[in-house]
Amino acid sequence: MKVLLVDDDPAIREALGQTLELEGLTPVLAGSFLAVKDHLTPTFDGVVVTDMRMPGRDGFHLLDYARKTDPDLPVILLTGEGDIPMAVKAIASGAYDFLEKPCGPSAFLAVVTRALKARGLVLENRRLAAAVAQGDAASRLLRGVSPQADELRSQSRRVAALGTDALITGDRGSGTAKVAEVVHLLSPAAARAFVKQSAGQLDVSSLAHVLDRAAGGTLYLDEITRLPEDVQYALLDRIEGGAGARILAGTTVPIEPGDLLEDLFYHFDILRIHIPPLCGRKVDIPVLFRHYVEQACEQANLPMPDIGSEVIARLMAQDWPGNARALVNAAMRFAMGLDDTDDVEEQGLAVQMAAVERSLLIAALQRNQGRAGDTATDLMLARKTFYDKLARHNLRCEDYRM
């Protein structure tokens, strides 16, 4: 953050500037309003200290201008010694604070530091408010109420902010690609390309190609341990020469230095994001399951079924080696009325499809209060076809009338 110091007296400017520098702050010195005018924007990351009595545009003018530009931009006014009426007027005019000249360094620094802190909070609050309004990608996409889910979001935000390459680890089905995308969405390059590529399917020429496509954005290499050795060398060369994109590597198998070229391994291992398995954060299962059921229902335009406590108990009783992917599948089946939330052997496809069709027919009948013609139209079926299907499923329109 900066301290914009405005005083027509060069000696005072220098002295105060030195005081600031000795405190580790960043002064920007100027002799007049005109010299600093362009700094005074709503996003200016700093505060203003100005002498009140200056030729031409005085401190009050500057204060007035600043307040119109950003009412939360702190302006500290330097007054003459004992000029109490002027000080009162300054505060009344919206100055953050005032200091009487000459003042001791500690008093000066105290006021400036307080103002900088206030400014920092204002800017941070604006940023946070924008994040809330927009919906931070981590909280939107990485769900869960467990401490482990919190940690995952925090790790993702940290990696995004740092902008470095990183390694994403997690068991099969845990969503390494999704976490990579979240990191991308959280980063300044969110509007740029996000390229996802299976590492095992790369060769040297296609590596160059995907790096070009990801330029300025993010390249995610799935299952990095399958990257062919010649491609590993080529990748290292690119990284050393500037890859032009952030590279995230994912793996669902445990990884150790010997699994990759050592330099490449340690390059990615600078930062890790570890996705906790579902079995270690079972408290997240109800939230995730409900979300996936809602998603499936929205997609298929199905009514949202009640999720009873016995369903939740059944979900919680399993360990979910298939992680989120398996939970998505279970949720989809549940949404379709298949009443199957286990990861066990399946019914045949035909039986499942019949159950789904029956659910969809019932939902449509309900939407249309049992009016056959309307329901057939709703489903974009010929009336006859519709009747045929009802017969097949032992359904009768009259059962759905008021």
Added chain:
Amino acid sequence: MKVLLVDDDPAIREALGQTLELEGLTPVLAGSFLAVKDHLTPTFDGVVVTDMRMPGRDGFHLLDYARKTDPDLPVILLTGEGDIPMAVKAIASGAYDFLEKPCGPSAFLAVVTRALKARGLVLENRRLAAAVAQGDAASRLLRGVSPQADELRSQSRRVAALGTDALITGDRGSGTAKVAEVVHLLSPAAARAFVKQSAGQLDVSSLAHVLDRAAGGTLYLDEITRLPEDVQYALLDRIEGGAGARILAGTTVPIEPGDLLEDLFYHFDILRIHIPPLCGRKVDIPVLFRHYVEQACEQANLPMPDIGSEVIARLMAQDWPGNARALVNAAMRFAMGLDDTDDVEEQGLAVQMAAVERSLLIAALQRNQGRAGDTATDLMLARKTFYDKLARHNLRCEDYRM
């Protein structure tokens, strides 16, 4: 916000308290540390002004205690006139500011006001950070970057916070039920039941039933204008006697007092949430479309297709009388590789069944790591039939092998 004023001299306390009250601030007066100790918590909504020299625990002790409790809690110290060493020590010890006794009301008020503002920023900062971390339901579920979308989220948050019954209006396909659910999720009763019911399908006995199911939570009555008149009377009786649940009413047709019993109409019309039509906020279409495509891809485990600018242009060129529901359908078709992004409100049964079958095939392929024979057996299909279905859905086994 409060000003906690600590001084062993009653005359000074009273005088400063009056100064604060005249400024519209809220003083809390105390003669000793012990009297205020319990106020000093991390969530204390105010600042502390304390005399430094007091019998027993002095101002420094209070400052020290406060800083340990919450380093961001401003403590203003009142010093004796000219006691500069003491003032310096105060600031060095982390006091927010100091004032020399006696000081004028305006100087006193300026410091206090500044401290209150600083405290407000800190508390707001914490609240916003928590909201970001948790993921506010409004920003997660009610998407859009337009001012109208902002307004919808704000209305939803306000209704949620007030805890009253309300009316939700919006055109067909705009998602009145979804907004009702968001309001529910934002409210303190989020963990309780959310019951959705078509108003047209209610009778007096089923009304009692759904109110019982929603007890402590939220009941959403869809298409409230279709509520039979006898049920309206029954509902009014329950509302007057305490319904036991928050009741939200939705309508996709314009509603006026004559459309319902007058008392019932005005009961719900206390608060309205109006969902803006997509045609009035086209800037939201790209964001929403992308979200729905991502959702469809996640459900069906499909790779995310690129959404070209020509696709966006075509979406923007339509008015979307089917609103979000139609956009969901278009997104699903796009995700499935159907080059059809037009405003089609309902899906036919065949399209829905095709989507389901595709999802089930993919899930089975994943379970079987792309082994065709095993997958066909799993689905209880002839191998040939299985291959026919893959062809029909543009699926290839090899894409699901390790």
Added chain:
DNA sequence: TAGGCATGTGCGGAATTCCGCACAGATTGC
């Protein structure tokens, strides 16, 4: 009471799906 509209069903032709078979090619294991 009559007309209009909606419902429900049998018949039968067209369209679609199921699926066995045979074959060629690829992969895996001994």
Added chain:
DNA sequence: GCAATCTGTGCGGAATTCCGCACATGCCTA
């Protein structure tokens, strides 16, 4: 290197589904 196994596909007959048509019946309204 070879045998066993798996994969993928075209052909074609059987089975199933789609759906228009015609008709009878019931309900609602003027």
